Amino acid sequence: MEQKTCLVVDDSRVVRKVARKILEELGFACSEAEDGLKAMESCANSMPDAILLDWNMPVMSGIEFLRRLRKMTHGTTPKVVFCTTENDIAHIQEALAAGADEYIMKPFDNDIIQTKFMQVGLL
Amino acid sequence: MKVEDFDMFCSLLKQRSGLVLTRDKAYLLESRLMPVARRNNMADLDALALAVRTKRDEKLLEQITEAMTTNETSFMRDGRPFDLFKTVVLPKMLEARAAKRHIRIWSAASSTGQEAYSLAMLMEEEKHKLAGWRIEIVGTDLSAEVVERARLGVYTQFEVQRGLPVQMLVKYFTQQGDKWAISPDLKRNINFRVFNLLGDLSVLGQFDIVFCRNVLIYFDQPTKAQVLAGIARQMPKDGYLFLGGAETVLGITEKFRPVESQRGLYYPA
Ligand SMILES: C[S@@+](CC[C@H](N)C(=O)[O-])C[C@H]1O[C@@H](n2cnc3c(N)ncnc32)[C@H](O)[C@@H]1O
Numbered sequence: 203m204e205q206k207t208c209l210v211v212d213d214s215r216v217v218r219k220v221a222r223k224i225l226e227e228l229g230f231a232c233s234e235a236e237d238g239l240k241a242m243e244s245c246a247n248s249m250p251d252a253i254l255l256d257w258n259m260p261v262m263s264g265i266e267f268l269r270r271l272r273k274m275t276h277g278t279t280p281k282v283v284f285c286t287t288e289n290d291i292a293h294i295q296e297a298l299a300a301g302a303d304e305y306i307m308k309p310f311d312n313d314i315i316q317t318k319f320m321q322v323g324l325l
Numbered sequence: 326m327k328v329e330d331f332d333m334f335c336s337l338l339k340q341r342s343g344l345v346l347t348r349d350k351a352y353l354l355e356s357r358l359m360p361v362a363r364r365n366n367m368a369d370l371d372a373l374a375l376a377v378r379t380k381r382d383e384k385l386l387e388q389i390t391e392a393m394t395t396n397e398t399s400f401m402r403d404g405r406p407f408d409l410f411k412t413v414v415l416p417k418m419l420e421a422r423a424a425k426r427h428i429r430i431w432s433a434a435s436s437t438g439q440e441a442y443s444l445a446m447l448m449e450e451e452k453h454k455l456a457g458w459r460i461e462i463v464g465t466d467l468s469a470e471v472v473e474r475a476r477l478g479v480y481t482q483f484e485v486q487r488g489l490p491v492q493m494l495v496k497y498f499t500q501q502g503d504k505w506a507i508s509p510d511l512k513r514n515i516n517f518r519v520f521n522l523l524g525d526l527s528v529l530g531q532f533d534i535v536f537c538r539n540v541l542i543y544f545d546q547p548t549k550a551q552v553l554a555g556i557a558r559q560m561p562k563d564g565y566l567f568l569g570g571a572e573t574v575l576g577i578t579e580k581f582r583p584v585e586s587q588r589g590l591y592y593p594a
Contacts, residue, residue, distance in 0.1 A: 289482060291500050294491060305491040307482050314486045320404070321490050 205231045206324065207248075211241040211264065212256040212285070217308075221254055221285065224312050228325060238262025242270060250280050252324050254315075255302075257286035257293070265300055272301040281322045285310060326351055330374040334358070334389070337377065341390045342467055343523050343544040343552070357392045364388070391468040395543070398436040400489035401443050406538070406567050406589055411447050413587065414565045418533055419454060421563050427459045431532040433556070434540035435464030435517060438475025439484070444536070445511045446497055463529060465520035475517040478507035523548070526555040535560060538569035546577060553578040557593050566591040 208230040212218045215236075222232045233250070235241035237259040244250075253271075257264040268282055281303045286293070289307040297305055303322040306314055319325045331351055338344040346354065355370060362373040365385060376385060401407045418428055432441040441464035448460055466472050485494055485505045498505040520529065522540065535556055541549045556566065557580035566581055568574070568589055574581040581591040 289503075291495055294495055298492065298495070307486060310486075314483075317488055318486070318491075 205229065206252065207231045207233070207250040208252040208254060209233050209235060209241060209244055209250040209280075210254045211235045211238070211259070211267070212254075213237055213259040214256075217256070217285075221310075221315070224315050225254070227312070228316060228319065238264060238267030238270075241267050245271060245274070245280075249275070252319070252322075253280050253282045254285050254306075255282055257284065257288045257297075265296065268297070268300045268302060278303075281324055283318055283322065285315075326355060326370055327374075330370065333374060333377065337386065338390060338393055339545075341386065341523075342394065342521070343548045344390075344393055345543065345545045345548075346393075354393070358389060361385075361388050361392050387469070391470055394468050394471075396436045396468065396471050398439045398539070399487040400439045400485070402440065402488060402538070403570055404488070406536075407443055407447060409587055409590055410444065410534075410567070411451070413584075414534060414590070415447075415451065417563075418565075422533065426457055427461075428534070429461045429463070429530070429532045430534045431529065431536065431559075432462065432464040433522060433535055433537040435466050435475055436468075436471050437480075437484075438464055438471075438478060438515075438517060439480075439488075440464070440536055440538065441475065441515050441517070442478065442497075442507055442511060443488075445515055446493055448514075449497070449511060460514055462515040463532070464515060464517040465522075465529070466517075467519070467521050469519050472517050472519050478512055479504050480507075481505075522552050522555075526559050529559065531559055531561065532564065533561065534565050534567075536567045538567060538572070540569075541572050542569065550578045554580050557581060560593050562593055564593055566593070 208225050210218050210221050210232055213236050218234045225232050233244060235244050239262040255264045255268065264284065283304040283306060284297045284302050285306040285308065287308045294305050304318045306318055331354065334354055335346050338346065358370055358373060362370055367373050367376065422428055430444055435441050441462050445462055448455065464475055479501065482503060497508050497511055537556060541552065553574060570589065574591055580594055582594045584590040584592055
């Protein structure tokens with residue numbers, strides 16, 4: 203089976219590193235982007251199977267990125283899992299309306315990432 | 326801990342909850358019982374052991390028994406049993422009970438309630454098929470503390486992220502500060518109560534579907550057999566039993582047989 207790819211989008215280098223390590227242990231090949239715009243470029247180059255997406259980032263926020271992404275691909279791929287400190291229902295609903303598949307409220311751990319990725323059928 | 330104290334606690338636990346501890350678990354006994362000793366103003370486990378021997382203080386014995394339970398659980402734990410419930414068991418039951426329009430479900434070691442609430446959410450998702458039906462879910466556990474938490478139905482951010490799809494979170498929970506509270510509508514059909522599986526199960530009545538997961542693993546073979554036989558008596562022949570991932574009826578009792586190619590699912594024999 204071909205290795206699945208995941209783009210980790212977060213402006214914190216530390217978070218990207220931690221998330222990347224967990225995802226690689228789950229078998230994903232990972233790439234990173236530090237804001238929504240860089241993530242757009244990365245997707246235009248090569249569309250990943252999954253995106254782990256922060257909300258608050260400079261240049262372009264996660265939600266803005268997601269809206270553009272869903273317009274660009276007209277579909278349900280890639281799977282997008284938000285991973286953010288925004289932990290109120292209003293934000294979650296906004297994310298779902300914009301086409302997010304799952305939503306992780308920070309802090310996260312291996313277990314949460316694994317079950318969320320399982321739920322959206324990535325594992 | 327003194328060997329005779331360890332043995333004394335072990336036989337107390339075996340008798341009260343069915344829990345079997347081997348010698349290599351002495352550390353577990355110590356780490357879980359120290360807080361009980363402190364709460365009762367005792368300096369150490371020697372004092373606690375002495376108190377158990379000399380007074381028959383029911384409250385103290387309860388605290389000891391509850392402290393030794395493992396309450397680990399999560400929403401939709403292990404995933405698959407809940408898929409089976411939705412795709413195999415519930416459709417069968419809807420057919421089988423079409424005349425009565427009444428289904429009773431038992432979460433037999435419900436801990437903090439996630440299993441029972443998961444079932445309630447799945448039923449709610451199927452509610453278009455359940456108009457006019459009476460669905461009862463009973464959750465029971467030995468530990469009064471977890472039963473109280475189950476009744477409350479308030480969970481941490483960490484707990485709601487383990488196993489629960491976010492779509493269900495926003496649909497069935499409201500936010501209370503940094504906690505998440507299950508909706509009163511879902512709670513309405515669920516009844517949580519303190520109950521010991523070693524007791525007389527007939528007081529709970531008959532159940533069409535029983536979840537008895539991740540509790541038999543703590544018991545020895547005769548206790549497992551006794552509890553399974555008891556559960557079988559509370560079920561009609563066309564009922565379904567779910568066991569945990571590491572549990573089976575094979576080699577333990579003839580009262581149940583596995584449903585073919587559906588791991589973890591059993592019929593009364
Ligand atoms: C690991 S939890 C399982 C929770 C849930 N069924 C699951 O699978 O996630 C085990 C529960 O069994 C309860 N328990 C242990 N011995 C019991 C007994 N004799 N009668 C009733 N409940 C018992 C404990 O209090 C604990 O909450």
